[in-house]
Amino acid sequence: MSAAPQLAVEGLDVAYGDFQVLWQAALHVDTGEIVAVLGPNGAGKSTLVNTISGLLRPRSGSVAFEGQRIEHMPAHRRAGAGIAHVLERRRLFPFLTVHDNVLLGAHNARARPHREETLARLEELLPLLKARRAQLAHTLSGGEQQMVAIARGLMAQPKLLMIDEPFLGLAPRMVQEIGALVRRIRDEHAISVLFIEQNVELALRLADRGVVLESGRTVLAGASAQLLRSAEVKRIFLGDFAL
């Protein structure tokens, strides 16, 4: 069976004023896949994910989700359609409790009626949500904040969860925990995951596939095992001499 991909991005040009960042960027995510977006600093990784979630509008190109074109849809409707976006540096409301932060994720019309049962399910996945329920978000550790940010994304009942740098600034043990959490989200909850990560090997050990951006272009895509052996990945990150 060769079903259409769940998410298909094609020919994306994105600019901030006259500063064009993405040039004909393309990627796809199949249902149930974990896909990593890789690339050196400033390659356009966050811009790509922000355009998929609707925080940015493309100058041209298409974003299709479950067969429907969404590039002109406002961000909140994309969330309603099943795309959740966990922002870089978590962006929790620091002076709201863990509980209130998480509930805010269930704002869309599809998720709101089920929010109590979704929360109950998430509390099994992430016991911290119950244990730290009344604690203010800013008093959590970085790893705990990342878990709460992911939980907030999951409250929207997404079909695709996008995470911008899930491991940023985390201790090695926390990196493992968040990695395991991402796998369970896919394995047990059948949610596809698209994530950005700076650490190439770490990302590819978690993802099924990787897409590599270089100076705003998606220059390479493939299975993780294949990219882990790729000389081209080395060239993109370390230059021509590295080969």
Next chain:
Amino acid sequence: MTLLRVSGVTKRFGGITANRGITFDVAAGELVGIIGPNGAGKSTLFECISGFYAPDEGEVELEGTRLTGLSPDRVCRRGVARTFQKLRPFQGMTVAENVMVGALTRTRELGHAREQAHEWLRRVGLLEKAGAYARTLSTGQRKRLELARALATGPRVLLLDEVTGGVDQRSIPGLVELVRELHAGGLTLLVIEHNMRVVTAVAQRIIALHLGEVIADGAPAAVTRSPKVVEAYLGQAYVT
């Protein structure tokens, strides 16, 4: 001839050691690239050299004279200028006035400073913007302004923090050419650069930092092939 000497520079922030025993010499006329993954300590090193931070240990010398302990303006007068990764022009001043601030570290005459400012603006290709307010410039133009302001202080060593960072792809070749010209004119440069294509193209020598330490120092080809550098950037899987 050694112009700049960095010996055993260590800088800690609470439990984090951002620079640990960093040691290297820079000869007069060298163009040295500083690379390293996010958080390697590159900008902290620049802060320590330029006097914005006092290192906890170690010292920095310019031609045998100690710079460590001097305030940033004194370090600048001794001949070490820098640009910033986050651009910091004086927003309410014109482009020419911004550069005059640099020139006034060398002269007290406004007329002379203005002449020099215009000369540097011409060199960096920003002369037609001399009368515009700094806040109206694009990112690429602000990078050029930063360069002109630093150059106007008459440095012997120029520290460039991410000269191509956040700049439109189309503006990069022009900035690279400018750095090459400055080097060809005899200036000694230390260049922090994320864009590996840029740094391997302009630098004769690259120093790689990772987690606050020097992990490689040498010719671009040798450094970017070094197992420690490959591991720091990509992971053990890519070390062949």
